[in-house]
Amino acid sequence: MQFHIENMTCFGCAKSVTKAIQSVDAGALIKTDPETRKVEVETSAARAEIEAVLAEAGYPALRETA
Template sequence: MYLEFVVPDMACSSCVKSITRAIQSFDGSAEVQANTDTKQVTVSTSRARIEIEQTIVAAGYTVVTPLPQ
């Protein structure tokens, strides 16, 4: 399943690396796509949304729930 997160304080490619590494150390099969312009992080994972969100927060970032499209 694909999960979408908005991470407003993800500013540069080093933030992307930190977030990607944190998620992949939690779920080794996760695929992470992140865009520092839109602040969107898309995660392909079988884990629960709250677990991925907590992983991003534990890495030191803020997660905002995206508005329904």
């Protein structure tokens, strides 16, 4: 699944986003790109769980259509 995270502007933010997602699924495969503010996640967790934990961490996500 893909997300657009408008306020993920640096690698520190990307690290926080990764940590938040891993709190739901420690084995998730996560690719972050602060330049484009996109995140790709391969996980068995539900999209709603990922969105909720990102919002809690201060990085609300918009769904990417691809």
